[in-house]
């Protein structure tokens with residue numbers, strides 16, 4: 001008997017001829033995630049089996065696997081030879097005292113001669129003999145014992161199916177640039193889009209000395225948290241101070257945020273060119289603030305030379321906050337340090353900016369020089385997953 005972890009993957013099945021590419025990415029991502037553990041990996045029957053790991057590290061390994069995009073669920077299983085006595089021996093050890101239970105058998109290997117339904121009944125009898133207060137409930141059992149008899153001559157017996165991330169293997173969708181502020185929404189946007197297979201680099205604008213060193217460190221911590229899912233992030237950090245001072249000095253205050261956002265998009269697009277990144281991701285959510293109306297996003301998005309993905313666009317703040325808590329970025333995001341966008345905040349920002357008017361205001365600036373200047377001041381920090 002071996003203790004093993006059975007892994008199931010979801011949407012990969014839909015990928016037809018490309019499936020092997022997705023699968024090899026998923027396998028490589030699993031191995032990277034578990035690189036600090038000893039274990040054996042087998043791909044046997046449309047499932048993956050992790051075995052030969054140190055028993056005391058099982059919880060840690062499961063914790064890591066639950067952060068791999070593309071895995072659908074996992075089960076802690078006992079693996080035995082597909083032999084009636086061996087299977088019964090394991091089923092007998094599953095404590096059903098005082099509980100309702102059901103046994104389900106799947107028999108992919110017809111060399112195992114007892115049909116599934118019949119074997120399920122036999123195993124049910126084994127449980128009832130062994131646990132006097134156990135009872136059968138086929139519709140809503142407290143314990144469902146599953147027995148998978150597979151073509152590799154092995155049987156897998158398990159009880160729980162633990163839900164994993166789902167999504168698609170990291171890297172299968174390419175790589176994009178996340179506009180990462182210190183707020184709640186943008187880390188969630190990064191997580192959601194990474195779950196669809198996109199690797200991330202990130203861009204943060206700070207306004208030192210108007211914003212503090214702590215504000216910048218907060219963003220480093222957020223990126224580090226995201227790395228629990230995405231392994232590593234190149235974080236590009238750019239000073240926005242001069243841009244903001246210039247806009248403040250030369251343009252009408254109600255256009256401050258619109259113009260800032262447009263310059264952010266231009267800088268982001270140039271970074272995408274430089275580092276070969278295929279899209280820009282933001283944490284915008286429709287109607288959340290003045291800069292997130294349809295009209296605002298139209299004039300800012302127009303400055304991007306790539307698709308702009310906004311995974312939070314249709315989500316309520318509550319929904320975004322729930323995900324932020326789940327991925328443990330929330331407590332960092334609510335630390336009270338100012339973001340660059342809150343500096344020079346106008347009282348009455350335009351809610352429905354019109355392109356021609358924005359362009360007129362931008363005419364008072366040397367946009368090209370400001371963008372170039374931002375890019376010259378780029379710092380880059382390579383963030384990796386924190387050590388356990």
Ligand code: ATP
Pocket residue numbers: 178179180181182183184185186187203204205206281282283284288289291339340341
């Ligand atoms: P968040 O929680 O992501 O900060 P928010 O509601 O505060 O969201 P805004 O400040 O309006 O939103 O910013 C909208 C989006 O613009 C952010 O989600 C982020 O993608 C991007 N953004 C804002 N500020 C910065 C910044 N300082 N550096 C990089 N990107 C930023």
Ligand code: MG
Pocket residue numbers: 181182183184339341
């Ligand atoms: Mg913000």
